[in-house]
Amino acid sequence: MAIGTMTNKNDPIFAAIAEHYAAYRYWDAKLTQRGWVEGKPAYKAANREAWGAEDVEIDALWKMIAIVPTTPEGMLAFETHMSEHGLWELLERKRAA
Numbered sequence: 001m002a003i004g005t006m007t008n009k010n011d012p013i014f015a016a017i018a019e020h021y022a023a024y025r026y027w028d029a030k031l032t033q034r035g036w037v038e039g040k041p042a043y044k045a046a047n048r049e050a051w052g053a054e055d056v057e058i059d060a061l062w063k064m065i066a067i068v069p070t071t072p073e074g075m076l077a078f079e080t081h082m083s084e085h086g087l088w089e090l091l092e093r094k095r096a097a
Helices: 013-036 043-065 072-084 087-096
Strands: none
Touching: 013 043, 013 072, 072 087
């Protein structure tokens, strides 16, 4: 589901989902870039950038899950986003660790 298909400006979860999605895509791009330079001198810097992007993504995830959706559309968008990106499983692994 595209994030823009169900928006309600009064529900703060939509902004949090958009922020997390942007951070997630940035982290994914940095992981891809890191893969391009594996075994090369630029790998160390690319690895640092990927770890930094992961920190931003995790911060955005915690911020998003701290927000309670205020509309049914927001709840559905939150659930869909969490499911599509495997975030429920990630949180379960973190809890079990």
